[in-house]
Amino acid sequence: MDEVIGECEHLILHFRGPVCDMPEPSPCYLATLMPDGSPQLTQTWVDTDGEHILINSVAGFQKIRNIERDPRVALTVSDPENPVRYFAVRGRVLAVTADGAADHIEKLAQRYLGGPYPWYGGRGRRRLLIAIEADKISGVG
Numbered sequence: 001m002d003e004v005i006g007e008c009e010h011l012i013l014h015f016r017g018p019v020c021d022m023p024e025p026s027p028c029y030l031a032t033l034m035p036d037g038s039p040q041l042t043q044t045w046v047d048t049d050g051e052h053i054l055i056n057s058v059a060g061f062q063k064i065r066n067i068e069r070d071p072r073v074a075l076t077v078s079d080p081e082n083p084v085r086y087f088a089v090r091g092r093v094l095a096v097t098a099d100g101a102a103d104h105i106e107k108l109a110q111r112y113l114g115g116p117y118p119w120y121g122g123r124g125r126r127r128l129l130i131a132i133e134a135d136k137i138s139g140v141g
Helices: 006-014 062-069 101-113
Strands: 028-033 039-044 053-058 072-079 082-097 127-140
Touching: 028 062, 039 053, 039 062, 053 062, 053 101, 062 082, 062 127, 101 127
Parallel strands: none
Antiparallel strands: 028 039, 028 072, 053 127, 072 082, 082 127
16 A cells, blocks of 8 residues: 555554444445446445455446456545545455355445345345455545
């Protein structure tokens, strides 16, 4: 990691949830790169394993196809109580795995929905867990 700004400094050392000590649940926007190099942006739920940023998705989604081709990503996480307070991360995807992804989406649903995951599109969808390593972190607010 080459830069840390302001109160997001503890993120590198502790990566505790919600990331950067923001109230749960915190809105997250993940940017990946389309084949032509244009950005693709997805609002998503965010978590951490204590070392990496974790995003949960579904096999075949555009962001997964983009990450398989180019692991570079950027994301922002906002404070829902104060949207001008956020941090931004540039990094790369280290792993995409189905291991633990179904359990992880249930954990995220408890945080973001306050109950079990409703399995949009049905339980037949293959959940994937994306682990992101931060190369640069900056924050505002």
